[in-house]
Amino acid sequence: MHVGASLPDAWAARETFRAAGPETGLVRLRARGSDGRMGPQKTPRTKIQTRNRETILEAALEVFSQHGFRGATLDMIAVEAGLSKPNLLYYFPSKEAIHVALLSQLMDTWLDPLRDLDAAGDPIAELLAYVRRKLQMSRDFPRESRLFANEIVQGAPRMQAALATDLKALVDDKAAVIRGWAEGGRIAQVDPHHLIFSIWALTQHYADFDVQVRAVLGQNRDPIEEAARFLDTLFTRLLAP
Amino acid sequence: MHVGASLPDAWAARETFRAAGPETGLVRLRARGSDGRMGPQKTPRTKIQTRNRETILEAALEVFSQHGFRGATLDMIAVEAGLSKPNLLYYFPSKEAIHVALLSQLMDTWLDPLRDLDAAGDPIAELLAYVRRKLQMSRDFPRESRLFANEIVQGAPRMQAALATDLKALVDDKAAVIRGWAEGGRIAQVDPHHLIFSIWALTQHYADFDVQVRAVLGQNRDPIEEAARFLDTLFTRLLAP
DNA sequence: GTTGTTTTTGACCAAACGGTCAAGGCCACG
DNA sequence: CGTGGCCTTGACCGTTTGGTCAAAAACAAC
Numbered sequence: 001m002h003v004g005a006s007l008p009d010a011w012a013a014r015e016t017f018r019a020a021g022p023e024t025g026l027v028r029l030r031a032r033g034s035d036g037r038m039g040p041q042k043t044p045r046t047k048i049q050t051r052n053r054e055t056i057l058e059a060a061l062e063v064f065s066q067h068g069f070r071g072a073t074l075d076m077i078a079v080e081a082g083l084s085k086p087n088l089l090y091y092f093p094s095k096e097a098i099h100v101a102l103l104s105q106l107m108d109t110w111l112d113p114l115r116d117l118d119a120a121g122d123p124i125a126e127l128l129a130y131v132r133r134k135l136q137m138s139r140d141f142p143r144e145s146r147l148f149a150n151e152i153v154q155g156a157p158r159m160q161a162a163l164a165t166d167l168k169a170l171v172d173d174k175a176a177v178i179r180g181w182a183e184g185g186r187i188a189q190v191d192p193h194h195l196i197f198s199i200w201a202l203t204q205h206y207a208d209f210d211v212q213v214r215a216v217l218g219q220n221r222d223p224i225e226e227a228a229r230f231l232d233t234l235f236t237r238l239l240a241p
Numbered sequence: 242m243h244v245g246a247s248l249p250d251a252w253a254a255r256e257t258f259r260a261a262g263p264e265t266g267l268v269r270l271r272a273r274g275s276d277g278r279m280g281p282q283k284t285p286r287t288k289i290q291t292r293n294r295e296t297i298l299e300a301a302l303e304v305f306s307q308h309g310f311r312g313a314t315l316d317m318i319a320v321e322a323g324l325s326k327p328n329l330l331y332y333f334p335s336k337e338a339i340h341v342a343l344l345s346q347l348m349d350t351w352l353d354p355l356r357d358l359d360a361a362g363d364p365i366a367e368l369l370a371y372v373r374r375k376l377q378m379s380r381d382f383p384r385e386s387r388l389f390a391n392e393i394v395q396g397a398p399r400m401q402a403a404l405a406t407d408l409k410a411l412v413d414d415k416a417a418v419i420r421g422w423a424e425g426g427r428i429a430q431v432d433p434h435h436l437i438f439s440i441w442a443l444t445q446h447y448a449d450f451d452v453q454v455r456a457v458l459g460q461n462r463d464p465i466e467e468a469a470r471f472l473d474t475l476f477t478r479l480l481a482p
Numbered sequence: 483g484t485t486g487t488t489t490t491t492g493a494c495c496a497a498a499c500g501g502t503c504a505a506g507g508c509c510a511c512g
Numbered sequence: 513c514g515t516g517g518c519c520t521t522g523a524c525c526g527t528t529t530g531g532t533c534a535a536a537a538a539c540a541a542c
Contacts, residue, residue: 048509048519068395071311074500084521086502095500149394149449153387154309156452163456171457188478193458194471198443201450205442208390211397215404216412217434230435237429237478289489289539315530325491327532336530 053091055081057105060098065143068150069099069158100158103151106144107162113137114196117174123181124239131199131231138207139224145207171196187239195238202231294332296322298346301339306384309391310340310399341399344392347385348403354378355437358415364422365480372440372472379448380465386448412437428480436479443472 059081063072074095078085092098113133117126138145151159175192182189206213206227213223300322304313315336319326333339354374358367379386392400416433423430447454447468454464 046518052519066395068309068311068391070309071395073498075498085500086522087520089501090519090521093501146394149390150309152453153390153394153449154307154312156456160452160456163453167453168457168459188474190474191467191471194468197446197454197457197468198471198475201442201446202439205438208394209442211401212393212404212408213438215397215401216409216438218409226432227435227438230432230439233429233431234439234475234479237481238475240478287488293489314528316528326530327492328490330531331489334531 049091052083052087056083056088056091056098057102060102061106061143061147064099064102065146065150068154069096096158102147103159104162106147107166110137110144110148111167111170114170114174117177119177119180123178123186124236127178127187127195127199127239128232128235131203131235132228134199134203135206135224135228135231138203138205142207142210145204149204149208185241188241190238199235202234203227290332293324293328297324297329297332297339298343301343302347302384302388305340305343306387306391309395310337337399343388344400345403347388348407351378351385351389352408352411355411355415358418360418360421364419364427365477368419368428368436368440368480369473369476372444372476373469375440375444376447376465376469376472379444379446383448383451386445390445390449426482429482431479440476443475444468 056077059077060072062080063076066072067076072095074085074088077098078088081088088098092101113130116133117130151157156163171193175196178187178192178195181187182192206224210223214221217223217226297318300318301313303321304317307313308317313336315326315329318339319329322329329339333342354371357374358371392398397404412434416437419428419433419436422428423433447465451464455462458464458467
């Protein structure tokens with residue numbers, strides 16, 4: 001069983017399970033009302049439940065990030081998790097529910113680096129630190145990056161709501177901070193939203209398009225190490241007032 | 242039937258059908274030897290064959306780029322093309338063959354802007370023009386961009402060979418040109434490969450992650466128009482010697 | 483119009499897939 | 513140690529999917 005790099009404490013500790021927006025039409029699936037026999041509650045109760053839900057989500061991350069939603073099968077996930085297929089469906093009502101759970105669980109963590117952008121700090125240092133943190137995530141959590149990439153490239157059918165609400169709110173907030181810096185002459189005049197997009201694009205590229213990057217660079221090179229230096233100069237030059 | 246923006250002549254004219262590398266294990270599928278009944282030859286002979294192959298590939302582009310390889314079904318493509326499913330399989334031996342044909346047909350066109358990078362031109366003007374051309378492709382051919390994105394995010398199972406040979410060769414070639422410019426002091430000292438990656442990442446982001454960009458920016462904005470300005474300043478600042 | 487070839491399709495098939503169910507195993511707790 | 517609830521699974525089901533096939537339709541050449 002492939003478990004990937006051991007997750008940092010903050011990562012494992014996060015168990016927010018933010019509910020998906022009602023527009024996805026998926027919440028109904030989870031709320032089976034109070035009919036007869038059913039799987040465990042939304043909030044895991046026993047030790048076994050928390051452990052198995054974690055195992056399943058870890059396996060699902062591995063499989064979904066590699067094959068996309070349609071490309072992944074319950075059998076693949078079951079094998080990866082070391083559980084039987086009906087057992088998966090004891091903990092999650094459907095394949096889609098596993099996917100949604102994964103996405104909403106990881107969303108917060110994925111945006112943490114942006115949240116850390118501190119309006120009170122030194123503008124250029126703050127932004128460069130953000131770039132470095134995002135690049136680190138591409139190195140340490142490429143599967144998470146690809147999971148989102150797969151979802152968004154295909155039109156984010158299970159995430160649109162979260163994008164237009166939560167994500168937009170956070171980005172608008174931080175964009176205002178950046179705009180403040182620009183107007184105060186502390187960084188160059190650049191469009192804050194597109195600055196954020198550029199950071200996403202440039203850092204996630206090294207996770208999402210890893211095979212291409214490696215194919216072009218050839219062997220015996222460390223793409224992310226090189227990218228760190230390149231992006232440092234790029235953003236230093238771009239942001240200098 | 243969704244036909245998308247009318248393709249420019251140069252686009253439609255291209256019919257290279259570069260053979261996929263033998264490593265993909267797909268070429269064998271096309272070469273059914275000389276057994277009994279079989280579909281039309283690799284090289285279309287009649288008018289009807291060329292027309293229908295084009296129709297199928299156009300439909301396949303629409304469907305594959307939206308749903309990925311596994312997410313797309315032959316029925317979807319058939320409906321989109323206005324043909325029957327067995328008819329698709331009269332022109333292509335399998336779903337995978339359609340996908341491979343699409344990828345190899347589009348690969349060349351996709352790289353044309355990079356090929357146009359002229360060692361004899363003015364370095365900064367050449368690079369800025371490349372950025373603009375790539376961004377135009379994100380606007381005019383988002384489906385093509387997403388097709389590749391889907392493929393590469395999932396590990397490029399049907400393209401690895403082409404990446405490590407054709408693509409690498411072209412990029413290495415152009416990287417040498419850029420390195421020459423840098424060493425001649427005509428542009429700033431930057432890693433040429435990562436410079437090219439950054440152009441890909443920043444321009445294709447607006448096609449591949451379109452839903453995210455639009456969700457964050459809100460309505461009534463033209464992402465690519467704004468991106469054009471932003472990327473112009475970004476690369477101007479980065480490349481100034 | 484007859485004939486030989488190319489093109490098209492309805493009916494069909496086997497495998498894969500998401501999901502169900504009833505029954506059995508397991509475990510905590512009294 | 514017994515009992516009630518939690519956990520697990522083999523067998524099964526209906527649907528979807530990629531692909532086949534034989535036969536019909538369309539077409540081209542004479």
